[in-house]
Amino acid sequence: MTSPHRAAGPPPLLRWRAAGLLPLLGLAIVTVIGSPLAFVGIQAAQTSWDQAQRLLGRPLIATLLWNTTALAGAVTLATAVLGFGAAYLVERTDLAGRRAWTVALTLPLAVPEFVRGYSWISLSSSVHGYWGAVLVMTCSLYPLVFLPVAASLRRGDAAAEEVSRSLGQGPLATLRRVTLPLTRPALAGGALLVSLYLLGEYGAFAMLRFTTFSTAIFTQYKLGFDAASASLLTLVLVLLTLMLVTLEAGAGRRGRTARRGTAGCSASPVRLGRGRLPAVAALSALVGTALGVPVYALVYWLFAGSSTTLPQASLLSAALTTFGYAFTAALTATAAALPVALYAWRRDTLFARTLERAAFLPRALPGIAVALAVVYFAIRYAQPLYQQPPMLIAGYVILFFPLALTAVRAALAQVPPGLEEVARSLGTRPAAVLARVTLRLVLPGLGAAVAMVGLTASTELTATLLLRPTGTQTLATQFWTYTSGLAYGAAAPYAAVMVAMSVPPVLLLTRRTLGPNPRTENR
Structure with a gap:
């Protein structure tokens, strides 16, 4: 019936x-x-097999692959640590001024990567190469991890964290065993966006004089007029992207989504105690480096x-x-x-x-x-x-x-x-x-x-x-x-x-x- x-x-x-x-x-x-x-x-199919072997077998390709993957690995790890740490301090502790910190920690997104590279280079020519790229891109991209993790912590049901503490687990054990698995999908998604940004970025790396696949591809297209060779290099980036998307999908499925309970349960904030001053100092250093330096450089050159x-x-x-x-x-x-x-x-x-x-x-x-x-x-x-x-x-x-x-x-x-x-x-x-x-x-x-x-x-x-x-x-x-x-x-x-x-x-x-x-x- x-x-x-x-x-x-x-x-x-x-x-x-x-x-x-x-x-x-x-x-x-x-x-x-x-x-x-x-x-x-x-375009890549127009290259013969012998030409493709010669191109992909050059030492430059190994250098580009190392530069790109090493930079992506370092920046992704740094942004994951900084983004998660900042989100945890803002959303799960008794840190004062949460709203102000949230805005300050997100505002570096308003500074484009090539503008940030310009601000550092125009103030100090020593900021270049690998470590300069790591510094500039970490300051630019950590909000892409901070925002989804903070949203996950804010909207999530924190009952599991309360249960963990009631069973005698300390803040660090609760953080490692409960909070981190709950935010893993958001953390993985933010890390994926960071990695994708790094693979396609050109302007900042050109200013910082650091060669990656994206800068080499631009050179092949714009200066060498070699579309076939540039397309082969681009296919390598596509393969790297496919690997990253697959890894992110696996990490997201292993994580447990934090959902708000029926009563909107929120955990009582973790008391920082003696750690309050180091926490404030760390967040201030992060905001000062990511936001203060570009603002100072812009003001300086506007008046110069x-x-x-x-x-x-x-x-x-x-x-x-x-x-x-x-x-x-x-x-x-x-x-x-x-x-x-x-x-x-x-x-x-x-x-x-x-x-x-x-x-x-x-x-x-x-x-x-x-x-x-x-x-x-x-x-x-x-x-x-x-x-x-x-x-x-x-x-x-x-x-x-x-x-x-x-x-x-x-x-x-x-x-x-x-x-x-x-x-x-x-x-x-x-x-x-x-x-x-x-x-x-x-x-x-x-x-x-x-x-x-x-x-x-x-x-x-x-x-x-x-x-x-x-x-x-x-x-x-x-x-x-x-x-x-x-x-x-x-x-x-x-x-x-x-x-x-x-x-x-x-x-x-x-x-x-x-x-x-x-x-x-x-x-």
Whole structure:
């Protein structure tokens, strides 16, 4: 006998169409996002086997592989330690001024990596090479670990930690045996973003004179005009990305998701006692190094003068152009990420997991590879779009789609399981459930995705240099023009505006990602 709930649902044909449309839409989106990979493969296939062996067998390849992996390993480990430690101090201890510390620890995201490299190089030429890159990139990227871990600690049910302490376990034992496993998915996701950033970064490494795969690929494309050799190097980055995504997926599955209990249980804060002063000193040193140095450098060069032999461009025009392109790309990337994340969240199947992981692969492509792929497509199949704004927006969407996908899937993870099924059992159509229930719950996460993509797109450099319409200048391209000529004073205003424009999205990202603190609400 058919239950009344099942009879009230949509007809089987409509249910089949709704269930079949989402994976098809997700597949179409991931295919478009991954199209630069096809371009790289086509270009690499033009190289003969002997040429490929000679290229990949050169000592330079071993050096590039060592530089890239050693840097990624060191920075990922450093950001994981700093991000987790800072999140634990802010969310699980009786540290004073939690809100102020949260904002201060997140604000380094407002400073682009190449601006941070410029700030260190312009103040001291000794900051370069491997250790200079480790320092600069750690200061830039640790918030990518801090934010998801802090959100996991804030929203999670801390009953297990209370039980551990009640059984006589000390703070360190509880941290190692309970807290760390609960935050492992967030920690792994943040570490993945850090690693992906490092694989594709160019501007900061060029300033710091440290050679990685991304800088070598840029040289092959831009200076050597050797697309085939550059594509082979790019494929190595894609393989590294695939390994990282697989490792992150395994680490996330082994972790236990921290969920809020029905009563919103929060652990009583760990008392720092004599450790309060060292904790404050450590956080102050971190914020001072990550935020204080770039701010000081910008203020110094703003007052030191901006004399230069290069023509001055309109600062306001560059700022408005940057905002327009970045905001449009952020909205487009977030809208495209929603179907992919929604399907992977609803269907824990091999196809869904593969689709989601494949969407992360383009993040390993350097900006110049994505830009050339877009140019290749426009010239062959969409000639009217060549050197038009849609090309630059498409490049941004492809590059930063993984960021939007990460934010959207994190928002969906907070939706109570089975909620959509309950709504459908009451006779609500799937489209109405999506609009009235799911989207309303994940709306803060969508805002975080827009903020994250917009923040990153507004400071993108390499793809912008190739895809911008003729005569168009953004803040990043003007900044690069002046710094390439060592006109640090002239570059400072553009860097300052980029940082100022990035502060509101960072604050919004902090608020959307972390949300209210239940401990402060209960006081």
